[in-house]
Amino acid sequence: MEKNQILSVAISGLLALGLAGTANAADNKPEMEKCFGIAKAGMNDCSGSKSSHSCAGQASKNNDPMDFVAVPKGTCNKIANGSLTDGGGVVKKAM
Amino acid sequence: MTELIDQLSHFAQTIVQGKEPKTQITNCYANYSQNTAIEVYRNNYRGNLHDALAGAYPVIKLLVGDDFFRMLALKFIEHNPSRSANLHHYGAELPDFVASFEPAQALAYLSDTATLEWACHCAYFANDAPLFNLAQLAQFAPDQHPYLVFDLHPATRIVRSLYPISAIWLAHHPDAEVDFQIDLNSGSCIALVCRRFNKVEVINLSEPEAYWLHQILTETPLGGSTMTTLEHYPDFNLQTTLVKLVEMNVITGVKLGA
Structure with a gap:
């Protein structure tokens, strides 16, 4: 196909879909855009009752975080073949 | 002016790196010793940055679990002071830090x-x-x-x-x-x-x-x-x-x- 033809076919294809109302984001009612500066839920909340608990879970003494054995205990255990040996080889783990 | 900068810099080192304060820090709470007051300040500082990281990296937190994430965050915070007044900017260097973080090497x-x-x-x-x-x-x-x-x-x-x-x-x-x-x-x-x-x-x-x-x-x-x-x-x-x-x-x- 001719160079310009490729572009024009693609663009008319896009426009046709848009006119049919299936593919055009602009066809959807624009929702209210967020106000600038609004934080994600629970984040950067430095006011109200939460701020007095900002150090919740932080011991009042300086504890060395390396004191306990560092083993990830989250959902990473669910990812098959997700753990590598020091040598870089993939360890086959039973699922 | 230099004196003020020096004092602020010492105070920052005290908070961020846990160093002994070089100058007397005025404490307006009579019930607290200077050291206790610094510890409270330091833990608030770390707690806020930890929460900022937890807000930016919810998937990492779920992947490794709360305890591991907290340890990772505290180690990161130790080496990466906040450089913006906007907490949303904090944590850009975490991916590189994770790559070199020994306890996370298996992942x-x-x-x-x-x-x-x-x-x-x-x-x-x-x-x-x-x-x-x-x-x-x-x-x-x-x-x-x-x-x-x-x-x-x-x-x-x-x-x-x-x-x-x-x-x-x-x-x-x-x-x-x-x-x-x-x-x-x-x-x-x-x-x-x-x-x-x-x-x-x-x-x-x-x-x-x-x-x-x-x-x-x-x-x-x-x-x-x-x-x-x-x-x-x-x-x-x-x-x-x-x-x-x-x-x-x-x-x-x-x-x-x-």
Whole structure:
């Protein structure tokens, strides 16, 4: 196909879909855009009752975080073949 | 002035690095000793930054668990003081830190997953853009098409990884199934981060799509971008790519290039 033809076919294809109302984001009612500066839920909340608990879970003494054995205990255990040996080889783990 | 800077610098070292204060710090709470007051300040400082990191990296936190994340965060905070008055800017260096963090070495995909999360975090706070108006595109004649330059939404980010990081990210989405099955050997991915209707979304791109989009990102006109992509990837389908990127609110405008 001719160079310009490729572009024009693609663009008319896009426009046709848009006119049919299936593919055009602009066809959807624009929702209210967020106000600038609004934080994600629970984040950067430095006011109200939460701020007095900002150090919740932080011991009042300086504890060395390396004191306990560092083993990830989250959902990473669910990812098959997700753990590598020091040598870089993939360890086959039973699922 | 120098004296004030020195004092502030000593105070910062006391808080951030846990060093002994070099000068007397006035304490307005009679019940606290100076050391206790500094510890409270330090723990608040760390607690706030920990919470900022937890807000920016919810998937990493779920992947490694709360205790491990807290340890990772505290180690990171020790080496990375906050440099912006806006806490949303804090944590950009975490992916690199994770890559070199000894206790996380077994999780090879963790650093790339963090890179994707930071891209999502930035996408969330990126500037708004108008929705793409197809009528704007319709006004150009076919002989102008090669010279068209697309505007992309400021939230758009591309993250490449050898690991299936978009699947990992999607599995931890609040709407995702609790039980997921991901095989780390299922291959590399090119994650496209975009934002539509105020929600950050992650989808996968094919190699040809990513190759084309990289050129569009650098404002290469449509003709040149498409031809170079077709030379490398004869299977590249411009129409499906355009439809996908308009649908995902990645393309937000079009103009005639110089």
